[in-house]
Amino acid sequence: xxxFYKPDNAWLGDVTPYYHDGKFRIFYAHDPRNNxxxxxxxxxxxxSTADLLGFEEHGEMIPRxxxxxxxxxVFSGSLFQKDSTFYFFYTGHNPYFPGKxxxxxxxMRAASRDLLAWEKIPGKILYSRDDIYExxxxxxxxxxxxxxxxxxxxxxxxxxxxxxSRRRGCLxxxxxxxxxxxxxxxxxxxxxxxxxxxxxxLFRIGDWWYLVFSTFSDRSxxxxxxxxxxEGPWLAPENDTFDGRAFYAAKTCFEGSRRYVFxxxxxxxxxxxxxxxxxxxxxxxxxxxxxxxxxxxxxxxRSIDSHFKKKVVQDFxxxxxxxxxxxxxxxxxxxxxxxxxxxxxxxxxxxxSVKFRFGSGTRNCGVTLxxxxxxxxxxxxxxxxxxxxxxxxxxxxxTTSEYGFVSDNPFMVELERPVLLKSGTEHELKIFVEGTVCxxxxxxxxxxxxxxxxxxxxxxxxxxxxGRAEFYDFNIWRI
Numbered sequence: 135x136x137x138f139y140k141p142d143n144a145w146l147g148d149v150t151p152y153y154h155d156g157k158f159r160i161f162y163a164h165d166p167r168n169n170x171x172x173x174x175x176x177x178x179x180x181x182s183t184a185d186l187l188g189f190e191e192h193g194e195m196i197p198r199x200x201x202x203x204x205x206x207x208v209f210s211g212s213l214f215q216k217d218s219t220f221y222f223f224y225t226g227h228n229p230y231f232p233g234k235x236x237x238x239x240x241x242m243r244a245a246s247r248d249l250l251a252w253e254k255i256p257g258k259i260l261y262s263r264d265d266i267y268e269x270x271x272x273x274x275x276x277x278x279x280x281x282x283x284x285x286x287x288x289x290x291x292x293x294x295x296x297x298x299s300r301r302r303g304c305l306x307x308x309x310x311x312x313x314x315x316x317x318x319x320x321x322x323x324x325x326x327x328x329x330x331x332x333x334x335x336l337f338r339i340g341d342w343w344y345l346v347f348s349t350f351s352d353r354s355x356x357x358x359x360x361x362x363x364x365e366g367p368w369l370a371p372e373n374d375t376f377d378g379r380a381f382y383a384a385k386t387c388f389e390g391s392r393r394y395v396f397x398x399x400x401x402x403x404x405x406x407x408x409x410x411x412x413x414x415x416x417x418x419x420x421x422x423x424x425x426x427x428x429x430x431x432x433x434x435x436r437s438i439d440s441h442f443k444k445k446v447v448q449d450f451x452x453x454x455x456x457x458x459x460x461x462x463x464x465x466x467x468x469x470x471x472x473x474x475x476x477x478x479x480x481x482x483x484x485x486x487s488v489k490f491r492f493g494s495g496t497r498n499c500g501v502t503l504x505x506x507x508x509x510x511x512x513x514x515x516x517x518x519x520x521x522x523x524x525x526x527x528x529x530x531x532x533t534t535s536e537y538g539f540v541s542d543n544p545f546m547v548e549l550e551r552p553v554l555l556k557s558g559t560e561h562e563l564k565i566f567v568e569g570t571v572c573x574x575x576x577x578x579x580x581x582x583x584x585x586x587x588x589x590x591x592x593x594x595x596x597x598x599x600x601g602r603a604e605f606y607d608f609n610i611w612r613i
Contacts, residue, residue, distance in 0.1 A: 137438060137483060138399065138416040138571045139181060139189050145414035147173065148210040148274075148333055149396045150222075151387035152249075157182045158387060159249055160396065161195060161213065161222070165414045172413040176208050178224065180249075185437040186394070186419050195252050196222060196244050204228055204240050204259055210274040210333050210383065211241075214286075216313055220246045223288070225273035226259065237261045238270035241290065241316075260308065263318045267306055268293040276334045277313075280364070286310040289322055289334045291347075300351060303328040323368055328352070333383040337393070342428040346395075348383050353548060354411070356384040356397060360428055371429045372552075373580075379411065379548035380583040381418055393422045394435060399571055399583045407588045408532045408546070416571050418583050431579040434564055442485035442566075442611035448477040453509040453595070464596060465604040474502065474509050476595035481612040483568035486594055488608040492519065494557040496601025500524075501563055503572070504592030513586055514597070515565060515574050519555040524576055526550075526584050551582045 139160075140146050147163030164179040165172065178196035181189040199205040204226035211224030226242045240259035246252045262272040274291040292306040304324035308316045323331075329351035337344055345359045345368055355375050359368035376384060376395050384397030399418045403409040420432035450459060455473020458465040466473040480486075480503065492499050498518045505512030514527040526549035553576055555561065564575045567586065574582045596605045 140416045147414040148383040151396045152213045153389045212276045214277045223275040239272040241275045274333045301326045303330040335385040377581045432581045433578040446610045450475045450477045463606045466598045472599045474597035476593045485611040486565040489562045490605045493602035497599045499598040499603040502595040504589040524551045
């Protein structure tokens with residue numbers, strides 16, 4: 135099945151991870167994309183894994199309803215255990231109901247004793263309150279037990295009825311004493327910033343609460359906020375995201391000692407670089423690390439990192455510039471030029487790892503992926519100290535403007551991550567490539583996921599532009 139899971143003949147969408155009896159139970163939106171239709175003929179499926187690598191498929195858990203039922207489309211939700219019963223709270227979406235004066239979206243439930251056999255619970259569907267919230271935006275429930283209030287709380291993706299339309303996104307609050315009868319309250323958080331706050335998640339580490347949500351209005355990305363109290367304020371850290379554009383609807387899961395965040399790396403239209411991003415794709419998992427100041431970082435999970443065990447013998451040869459190549463180290467001085475060196479062909483799947491230092495004033499340096507023998511084409515993971523960022527790029531670039539000619543963007547739009555890059559300091563890149571999926575980690579703290587379609591094979595290499603850089607402990611690994 136590979137490292138980045140997807141079901142056969144379908145794609146993986148919004149994920150609800152749950153840890154139980156030594157396994158991650160991953161419930162996901164199973165999207166067959168019949169007739170090219172996205173995010174519509176969805177039902178909930180499950181896979182499980184003990185190590186985030188070997189996935190056991192359990193098939194359909196919660197089927198979609200008929201056109202006459204609320205859950206004609208089945209959208210995101212959350213799982214909660216009470217006594218010996220597991221409850222799945224999920225979204226029932228029916229685009230035909232507004233014409234019948236019935237809300238488009240409602241919160242529904244299913245129950246199970248073993249996480250494998252599920253039955254929908256008939257009865258009351260939880261709808262929004264028309265006096266507070268817009269009627270048809272009411273989805274993605276997240277249920278938890280509020281110890282202080284001694285009640286069950288549910289956060290729901292919704293929209294208030296006040297203010298500019300593009301800023302009405304909020305998380306509604308519902309409370310219950312028994313998980314069955316719910317009272318719809320005023321918003322839990324209404325920041326007047328986003329169109330919608332999708333797929334909420336909430337957890338606590340030490341003294342900090344963390345609120346996770348995804349947005350598509352200003353940019354498509356998963357954010358987090360932090361607070362000392364459930365009452366807020368919900369503060370935005372300097373870097374408030376776990377990943378970039380190609381990691382969406384992410385939710386977290388704790389297995390007793392470590393917390394992980396699960397999201398999906400979207401496909402691109404017509405399986406081509408630079409074409410539009412689509413809904414759904416493959417599963418990507420990061421491990422969450424809490425810093426001393428409470429902010430969160432991510433790194434590659436240990437099991438995935440150690441899964442690539444076999445080193446591939448490399449023979450680097452300079453392509454441009456002057457390189458001082460010694461066993462285990464390569465250095466390039468390119469104060470007013472560009473220098474690159476290429477190693478061997480990249481196996482698939484593979485892991486690339488390299489440590490590096492760069493000199494003061496260096497414009498950029500990094501790793502080339504799937505490059506041609508002459509270095510004329512390939513993908514680039516480029517670290518830019520002066521701009522405090524890491525970007526993903528490709529050459530030749532293929533973005534076509536509305537006027538019919540090729541425009542020259544400085545990198546793949548939205549594929550950049552903020553990082554602090556210091557000259558003379560050791561930095562480390564770990565890059566995982568499987569098929570069209572590419573996930574990059576810098577310094578065990580920053581992640582950047584993407585897709586690589588156009589260049590299917592090639593060599594990997596190292597480069598530096600207008601500066602000095604030294605690379606060492608560089609290896610490529612296969613399973």
